[in-house]
Amino acid sequence: MIVATLVPLQAVALALVALGAPAVVLSRDPLKMIVVNGLYGLTLVLMFVIFGAPDVALSMLVVGTVAYPLVVLVAIARVRARSGEEEGEE
Amino acid sequence: MTWALPLPVVIPLIAAALCTAGDHVLPRRLGDAIGVVGAAGAFAFSLVILVASEEHTRLTWFGGWTPRGHAAIGIAFVADPLGAGVAALATGLALASMLYSWSFLRHAARPYDSLMLLFGGAMAGFALAGDIFNMFVWFELMGVAAYALAGFEIKHVGPIQGAINFAVSNTVGAYMILTGIALLYARTGALNLAQIGHSLAGHKPDGLVIVALTLLVCGFLIKAAIAPFHLWLADAHAVAPAPVCALFSGVMVVIGLLGVTRCYWTVFDASLAPQAHDVRAVLVALGIFTAVLGAVMAFLQRHLKRLLAYSTISHMGIALVAIALLDEKSLGGAASLLLAHGLLKASLFLCCGILLVRFDAIDELRLHGKGRALPLVGLMFGLGAIALAGVPYVGTYLGHAQIDEGATLDGIDWVQPLLMIAAGVSSAAILRAGARIFLGWGPARDPLLSPEPPESAPERSASMPALLAVTGTLLVLGLVVSVAPGLGQRIEQAAGRARDRIAYVDRVLRDHERPAPPRPPVAVEPTTTDSVLYGIGGTLIAVGLALAGLYRRRLPELVRAPLRSALGPPLQVLRLAHSGVVGDYVAWITVGTAVVGGLWALLLRG
Amino acid sequence: MTRRVRIGIFLPALAGLAALLVWAYTGIPAFGDYQGPYGFVVTKLATPLRHMDNAVNSVTYDIRGIDTMGEEFILFGAVIGVVLLLRGEEGRTEDVHDDTGSDLVRVFGTLAIGAVVLVGLWVVAFGFVTPGGGFQGGVAVASGALLLYLAAGYREWAAFGNESILDPIKGIGGGGYAVIGLAALVGGMPFLTNFFHGGVTGSVFSGGSAAFVNWSAGIEVAAALVILFSEFLEEYIVPLAKGS
Amino acid sequence: MSFLPYAVAAWVCLVGLYGIVTSRNLIHLALCLTVMQSSTYLLLLAIGYVKGGGPPIFKGVKLGTTSVDPVVQALTLTDIVVSVTVIALILALALDVHKQAGTVDPDEVREMSG
Secondary structure (H helix, E strand, O other): OOOOOOOHHHHHHHHHHHHHHHHHHHOOOHHHHHHHHHHHHHHHHHHHHHOOOHHHHHHHHHHHHHHHHHHHHHHHHHHHHHHHHHHHHO | OHHHOOHHHHHHHHHHHHHHHOOOOOOHHHHHHHHHHHHHHHHHHHHHHHHHHHHOOEEEEHHHOOOEOOEOOOOEEEEOHHHHHHHHHHHHHHHHHHHHHHHHOOOOOOHHHHHHHHHHHHHHHHHHEOEHHHHHHHHHHHHHHHHHHHOOOOOOHHHHHHHHHHHHHHHHHHHHHHHHHHHHHHHHOOOEHHHHHHHHOOOOOOHHHHHHHHHHHHHHHHHHOOOOOOHHHHHHHHHOOHHHHHHHHHHHHHHHHHHHHHHHHHHHHHHHHHHHHHHHHHHHHHHHHHHHHHHHHHHOOOEHHHHHHHHHHHHHHHHHHHHHOOOHHHHHHHHHHHHHHHHHHHHHHHHHHHHHHHHOOOEOOOOOOHHHHOHHHHHHHHHHHHHOOOOOOOOOHHHHHHHHHHHHHOOOOOHHHHHHHHHHHHHHHHHHHHHHHHHOOOOOOOOOOOOOOOOOOOOOOOOHHHHHHHHHHHHHHHHHHHHOOOHHHHHHHHHHHHHOHHHHHHHHHHOOOOOOOOOOOOOOOOOOHHHHHHHHHHHHHHHHHHHHHHOHHHOOHHHHHHHHHHHHHHHHHHHHHOOOOHHHHHHHHHHHHHHHHHHHHHHHOO | OOHHHHHHHHHHHHHHHHHHHHHHHOOOOOOOEOOOOHHHHHHHHHHHHHOOOEHHHHHHHHHOHHHHHHHHHHHHHHHHHHHHHHOOOOOOOOOOOOOOOOHHHHHHHHHHHHHHHHHHHHHHHOOOOOOOOHHHHHHHHHHHHHHHHHHHOHHHHHHHOOHHHHHHHHHHHHHHHHHHHHHHHHOOOOOOOOOOOOOOOOOOOOOOOHHHHHHHHHHHHHHHHHHHHHHHHHHHHHHHHHHO | OOOHHHHHHHHHHHHHHHHHHHOOOHHHHHHHHHHHHHHHHHHHHHHOOEOOOEOOEOOOOOOOOOEOOHHHHHHHHHHHHHHHHHHHHHHHHHHHHHHHHOOOOHHHOOOOOO
């Protein structure tokens, strides 16, 4: 029972998630951060599909492609714009 | 009767939705009225449920999904007197805060009302939920409303940082709780508390159960502000408006302790009962540490809200000790203590709100002597402070007496004096601040206290009688807890039922009602001589230390020098640990979880 | 505390936590050996009793419907919080001139909005049949609305993303969920009882009154997210407009 | 091999926690919170997985066919909504900090100490 309950596809998806998480955490540059985070979201979607959870995958997909990027991009753009102004003034 | 169970949650949520939906349509007054009616309705139904639950534990299955073959399918609300009592405290304080806010934050945006309603409703939901994931949902709703309320109308960086520290710490706690829930689900395939406990019963605890216990307990202790998970609490209180603080200190932290109690007695006791003394040892140590640390930190504050917040931490530590003793008498003591503390602390925060309205300041030193213009507020502040010290038959005394007795019955005699000292020291801090503000005693400078706090958000003018009425009502209710006839016995009975896992399983999974317990006599039970002595001791410490804090300079140098060199370095370390930086807070949360889990791993595995 | 001290105390604790997690997770049944009983009881009951094909949504909107009600109010409360926090000194502005010039973009943009919103509504409607439901569909509808900004420009978006329109919708969505639950209570049944048991399995009309719950969740999510997007977009656009 | 999904869940949780503690940017910190939370999605779904089971959607599938546990999926859905809301709130707070302090580095703002 215990042997080979994991099909190769699942192992691949899990490996991607395992690599994606530190990639998000270690990317300190804002724009890189958002791209990496988007990719990480997609690996999660992939994993949900493979784990037989299409409902969850669909949720993650709509959240990961619309809600997160918009909200985070605005935050980053805003912070950059402000910092830019200040540097310009000084 | 069971039909009423969802109402303390549903009524405020619908009222919140109506407030928002009608924001641009309804006249201002009508919107306010909907909010207050919603809060009042929730409180009224909570009381109805509380009274009914004293007879039998009340139960409803949402959607009519009753258990099939002793396996729960749906989600239940289970009202035992302890849970219903916390729901009543939550909805009652929410109502009081909204009435106070009505004149206090008159110009506040309408969303404020909606958030208060969500906050109160979520706490009631948590107190009544009989399903562990449902508890998590209400816990998160409570959190989201609280983060928004803490960051409400603030345009200063310190306060916003306080709200962030609060949100991040508690979110990490929520994920720990969720991981614990997932572990229990993996083992038992159930989310209903009774069913999880039933499945675990009789099995020796293994790694999964011990770590699930650790994650759930530590997650809830973050909300309960137990050291070293407490660091966010003072920040959150410093930034929130006074009526919101009243809810934070009065009942939100209590929810954390209720979570620990509920999880232990319905779930983990089934597996851990033979090793209860090891569970107890770790939690009692945490509680004592918190009680003392909170009291000392309170004494070092000059920002009134922070001072009161640290005193709350100290009292949470005392209550955790009582809960951790794991006997009926002490658990009842914790409930009595938290009830009195919630009412008294709420009224103290509302006093702070009045000071803020009148003088636009919340700093003990800057308010030096100004409070003489408000003698009634001064009287209320002083009474609240002294009632928290455990003066015999006043305020929190009932809880202390029950804890003393419970601990003595357990054969423990060393925690009582420590709890007395903690309560005395934190009351001394409040008394000192009160004497400085309302009597003008002591110098207007004090280098011992933390540096000047950041400016607080100005709060608007208000109708003073309304503020005083709400504050006074809470104070009086808090003062009389210890002498309300029959209350102590009824609380003990409630605690006994909260501990009875078998009866809980019978009620929830088998729909088997126990016969109604005998009504306790309506009388004030005399307390032991020891308790009276501890009460007097606490009061003396409070008054003496308050005076010492004010007139420290007049002590002979012979006394001051050794004290300074003995206390100086540890206090310095304490201050450094309370750094206000969120990364540090989460690091301490990790440390606390690893230590608690490690200790339990060593002790419980055996 | 300096960063070095912090990391110095944190890393050993993290190692301890890692050990604890590994210890706990080795106690979970092997991957793929889910033992039940909860999930098995649900899959055996969901379809026959409720005429639903999608067991996940029968859990979400019926069996554990009260959880989802709490979840809708979490979203509701969070959006109120975001509005309170971001409503700063800037407020709204009428001075944005980013209207899309190209007719081609406008035409295809409008078509795309229609398509995305339709897909969103479809996802909500067939929530008890295929993957999807109120939340997923609601987000899709909200992203369709977001396309309005891309296709037409800020002013048209602002006219639509107006809180005096959206707040009532959001309130009705969130409150509606609770009121449907209350309707059962008034009828003498437990809160949130699914009261039209009929319906046709595999069609839009499956799910009984849980279908209404699903729709109100969809409305709530769509309105709440449009408000959320509009608050964040204002954060971005209004200062730009003032700067230029 | 059968332990792999749980090991990944633990790993993701610890990585997220490390990110939160060491973060020098509140926006980054918010993303680290979502990473930590994604560990709970993984854990829940892995727990409810049934070997050889299909999705718990019985459209055109015979009743009683083996499927994975729908309950954990419902829990994960709630979890995802919670994560979106918390992120939005924390980012809104981060923007406010930036408005006032001109920085999003949590270590640079130390007004709450003591």
